[in-house]
Amino acid sequence: MKKAHPKQPSHKTAPSPSRKKWGKALKGFFLAGLADERLSYKKTLCLSIEKGGIGAAVGRRLFSQVRIQGTKFYPFPEKEYPPPEFAATCLSLAVAELGGIGCPLILSLPKEWTVIRTVAYPSTVMENPSQAIRYDLDRITPFSPETAYYDFKTLREEGSQVEWVVAAARMETVDPYLKALREKGFTVEGVTVHVLGLLALALFLRKSEPVLLLSLDQEGYEGVLYQSQRTLKAFSALFNGTDPQAVSETLIRELSLVTDETESALVPKTVLVQAKEVDPTLIDRLRLGLPWPILSLEPKDLGIREGLVSAKPFPYQAVGGLVESLWTKAEGLNLLRQGRHEKPKPPLVLTVLLLILLALLAGFYLFTPLELERKKLQEIERQIAVQKKELKKVEALKKEVEEIHREISLIRNFKTSHPMSLVVLKELTALLPKNTWLTRVRISENQVQLEGYSPSATFLIPRLDSSRYFKKVEFSAPTFRDPRQNMDRFQIKMELEGWGHEKE
Template sequence: MINNFFGDPETSRKMQSAVRRLGRTLKTVLFLSPANEVFVPQKQISIAVGTELLSIAHGSRFLNRIKIAGYKTYPFQEAGHSLPETVASTAALYCSQANVTHPQVMLCIPKAWTIIRTTELPAAAMENLSDVVAYELDRITPLRPDDAYYDYRILKAEGGRLQVAVAAARRETIDPYIKALAEKGLPVTKIDTNLAAVSAYLHYVWQEQDLIYLDIGSKTYEGGLLQAGVVVAGCTGSFNGNGSDECLLADVGENVAPWIERMEKANVSPQLVVHSRDGVQYASLERQLRIPLQVLTNDNLTIPGFQGEKAGDDVPHDAVGGVLSSLWTKSKAMNLLHRGRATKTSPPLTLTVILGAILLAMGILALFLPLHLENEKVTAIDREISARKDAVKKIESLRKEYSSLQDEFKAIEGFKQGKQITLQILKEMTVILPKSVWLTRGRINDATVAIEGYATSATDILPRIEASPYFSKVEFSSPTMRDARMNMDRFVIRMELEGIKKEEPKAKNGKKQ
């Protein structure tokens, strides 16, 4: 149906992928349990057994916020790996000093103890991949399923094939450490490599997923190829007590060169990150490999959520990464202890039904409760109106009286505005006419003014009126007569209004309205 709607196969594939992602998101949200690990505070301790150091870190997570609470490194007194009893005693002492109780325990093991391989399987194996990996383990690695701790991650699925990364370790090597830690009250719940822990650290802190990582110490080194946050290949070696000079770094470069070629074939820009402890110079290694090289020192190793002061010069990013890989829900680290069996949790349908019923009840309340409250408000308002009916009548009477006064006020204002021009004309006449002039009558129309009166000389007042900006076309409307009794001229003058200008409408399209 989607293909018919969009037509273009590429567009339809993208839409189908988007719909599937949306469906998975909705499923996650709808079936999310309040008892989900995201909502439950969790404490984690990571014990990283290295070739020269024993590193321990612990932290916690609540509401997906991860905090590293503390860490410490313990140098080995002798060459090689520390004994199980020593590791367990040191971890118990650390927990006692750091006041860590009942934590989840992750054991990070060195690359020398593990075998890391990638293999391809038919896409049909996806239906029962755990059994397929167990069946094929002795072909992929030299170990049989009963003799190994192992796990896998799917790297990609395309062309009817699955590319799978597999990591395995001998049980006889790991079991003594698990037993010794359990005797100290620290049961191991997760096992992975130090390289995988470092990969989780780089992914969490730097958002780096595809790179080559090297950890070079004073006597040994180990490295790994990280693809999409998963360790897909690894190497390890020792310097036989000679130190990490340029010749030995060249040997390291020989192990890394095939990984660079592999990344270039996958169209991924090769990137090399080297962890340095002893200030070794890597210019020769960078010249040999011809790729960008970034040196990771203790100065630029950040500790997520850590609020204390850095304990010493060594920051155990492998142990810190072990805590992150266990607590971070987006981590791609493996758990060899599961031996390929994924932990499946059934959706909490009962809890979902209960929550759905609660949401339905809340929806009904949200729908009808406002109506009930509004009806209660209306009833209360009606009671208030009835109680104040007399006051309301008085208010209505005052409103009517106020309205009547407003009408009268408007009438007075209109009268004033209509008589304003008359007052202006009378004022102008008072100003321009001599004091010897007597007016007996005046008539003011819309456009004309007529005045009658007596003056010593009627012809003398005509120019005065014409000079006023208010009047034009000033003329005698009847002959002037001499009043012998008053010894003054009787006159009747008519004129047109001109001085008072009314506002003209604004122009529109260059023409007056």
């Protein structure tokens, strides 16, 4: 990697902190819009698909403040991922119980259903990053663009290189859930991944970076190691057994490998653990075996009032997906976008308001004379339109007459230039029996050649020779019997008589 050259000292006077503050405030005001997160209100419902149940969370954002308003967890009888129909039923209940009617819907998927990769490209691809990801998706992941939902975001851009985080899920896995929710009258606006939502939650809680987020249950774990502008590494696996000692040793070994594989052996400053129905001693074993500070994620960390924490176990995955959607600093992924990113245009609120005011004032002074002239112009255009209709009818009739004359002339020219051919064809039609047909007729200046099929080819020679237009009628090739047609195939040639003269 090339080292950046140190900047030469500038002789310009540095702006004072107060000037920077006012400049930033003015820029924010002029570039503010009604859809800006600092001003807008948004309420969202997130549904998470988890082993053993469905989690739901509703929250809102107002003036950049994100608040969780309610959570629910709907257990599934078996320790596996619930089917789409169960998820749709749980969503109907969550909308009624959490007040999520009309809210945008976010769906959070398990890590084992998805693939998350980091890829590096030359910075030139930033001109069209969506096309670059689409072209290389089947190389980055096991999926093709036509069979996957996917999205990406920039992790870092340094020198001539840019590094992206890419997440993808197979359509055939996600589509049954989207269909089931759609049949219940709900439309999913975004799809994310559990670990990415939990990462957004950890950053939202201002945990020190590098942060290692770990989600545990009885069967396995999933997690992500993150350092802004440097690393994002997602991982997941199942436990081989349930013995707490063996599980803790497996986790310690795997987490050490994850950190060692990162650039410069990244050391986490925070290990945030979210555990669901695991052995109570497992967290303590991890604290003893890992050299990093370990914190347990609790609902109280989210600032949720005690009366709103009605879900047991607490649906952290749903809350994480909710925070990722509402907190725009998270720059969350939405796999339904399939890599299509539209650059937002900054609205200039004050400038637009002033332009509207000036336009209204100008219109007030110009409206009266312009309105009179507009009415006169409309009357003139009306009269022109009436005359145009009549003119179009005349032009259409004229074109129709010209077309008829052209067709008549074409027929006459054909009849004049091909009189002999027409007469010969007419004569052949009259002479040949109905059970005889021709496959080829060639008429030259003084000769006619015929090819075709007949029950008796020899019978044709005298009939053709009796015509006043033909003479020297004879076979030009041997006649043979076609077994498939059960007819004689013949080739006959003859000369044309003088035009309009009797045969000698």
